[in-house]
Amino acid sequence: MVLVRSLGVLALQVQRAAAAAARAVSRTAVQAKPLRQQRWASTVGEAALCSKTDMVVLRLPQSDEMRFPFVWLRDNCQCSDCFHPDSQSRTIDLQTFDINSKPSEVKVVNDFVHINWLDGHISNFSIKWLQEHCFQRDAQHLWLKSMYRLPRKTWTAQTFENILPRFQFCDVLRSDVSLYNWLVNLATFGVSIIENAPSDTTTIRNLAERVAFIRRTHYGEEFSVRAKPGTTNVAYLSANLQLHTDLPYYNYKPGVNLLHCLVQTESDGGSNLLTDTLAVAEWIKKVDAKSYQALTQTIVDWNDIGQENGNHFHSIHRAPVICENRSGEIERINFSQPQRDSHFNIPIEDVKPWYQAMDRFIAAVYSNDFCVTYKMKEGEILTFDNIRLLHGRKKYEDTGNSIRHVVGGYLDWDEIWSRIRVLKKANNSGAS
Numbered sequence: 001m002v003l004v005r006s007l008g009v010l011a012l013q014v015q016r017a018a019a020a021a022a023r024a025v026s027r028t029a030v031q032a033k034p035l036r037q038q039r040w041a042s043t044v045g046e047a048a049l050c051s052k053t054d055m056v057v058l059r060l061p062q063s064d065e066m067r068f069p070f071v072w073l074r075d076n077c078q079c080s081d082c083f084h085p086d087s088q089s090r091t092i093d094l095q096t097f098d099i100n101s102k103p104s105e106v107k108v109v110n111d112f113v114h115i116n117w118l119d120g121h122i123s124n125f126s127i128k129w130l131q132e133h134c135f136q137r138d139a140q141h142l143w144l145k146s147m148y149r150l151p152r153k154t155w156t157a158q159t160f161e162n163i164l165p166r167f168q169f170c171d172v173l174r175s176d177v178s179l180y181n182w183l184v185n186l187a188t189f190g191v192s193i194i195e196n197a198p199s200d201t202t203t204i205r206n207l208a209e210r211v212a213f214i215r216r217t218h219y220g221e222e223f224s225v226r227a228k229p230g231t232t233n234v235a236y237l238s239a240n241l242q243l244h245t246d247l248p249y250y251n252y253k254p255g256v257n258l259l260h261c262l263v264q265t266e267s268d269g270g271s272n273l274l275t276d277t278l279a280v281a282e283w284i285k286k287v288d289a290k291s292y293q294a295l296t297q298t299i300v301d302w303n304d305i306g307q308e309n310g311n312h313f314h315s316i317h318r319a320p321v322i323c324e325n326r327s328g329e330i331e332r333i334n335f336s337q338p339q340r341d342s343h344f345n346i347p348i349e350d351v352k353p354w355y356q357a358m359d360r361f362i363a364a365v366y367s368n369d370f371c372v373t374y375k376m377k378e379g380e381i382l383t384f385d386n387i388r389l390l391h392g393r394k395k396y397e398d399t400g401n402s403i404r405h406v407v408g409g410y411l412d413w414d415e416i417w418s419r420i421r422v423l424k425k426a427n428n429s430g431a432s
Ligand SMILES: [Zn+2]
Pocket: 077, 078, 079, 080, 081, 082, 083, 121, 122, 123
């Protein structure tokens, strides 16, 4: 029921966003100058050249005016000299491209905008294609939220149980709709559970390859998390594992963790801790701007030195705990106490303020407000966003025949996003 409800919510959000965009468009359409509409000779629309702005202006009935820069239209000409349709790739040669190209004429013919260029070149754009690629902010925003990155929904300890989506392993493997729903939920909430997975060490690989391919790191591809004596990684101890992201010392950090529980400990421990650090970061930003600034601006050295199967490694990546993109959105969280380098290559006066901010961060990520405890059951695969969540584990004691055994693997977000887009297109065109 949780799954149905959360998917319903998601579908509703998409519908609302589309309706809001439609309302925005119709609002502006209502405000458009009526004189312009009366001049329309065609029911399809009309196009004009604006030499002042070097743009083609396209007016369609019931729609806002769209503008397209000459240079962009010439660069995106869809003719076979400029564009290779089979590879869906631009082939126009930039070495001979004139960024000051100008049309001599533009007209709407049926569902196409026809452009004659001064140099004799001819372009034809379908109106549908122009609408899909237009520069209106609402349309761009809608495209980015539906095709580039899906909107994320944060959760706290209080809301976690209500949002935690659950999927059946066999459904995800057999049905493209289930696969799509799992990935969309993972993108939205940063966490989901797959149930009834076969008790087999190859299960993680099968799941990863259903999406794309397993991400290899210096620890290999699949990894077994079992208490190991003489280990080179603290994850292989049965002690408490502090909240962290995996592999912050990779520039290209693995995007999603897949943890398959084959055997759970019978002792009280062994639970996983999870914190939606996106929610924490948003909260810190509101209540303590100074700490937020230190966490987003101070560059920390993350490192990992060791060996796996005789292969020695020394990885370093330098990045703040909270990384923002150019739009100020949180893009990536880095944190791992064992894998933070003692080299701290920042001005000495910034050291103590960073520790003060980190103290605030730690108090929040472990707090009952944000941190949840989840003990995986045998046959469950806990899947979560390693770019967004912190995870940890409570200490446990293996007893007799019960040796906690978890097999893990990683997927990359680039592959997941790609898979989501391909599945969305297939689902929209009626495939299942
Ligand atoms: Zn062309």
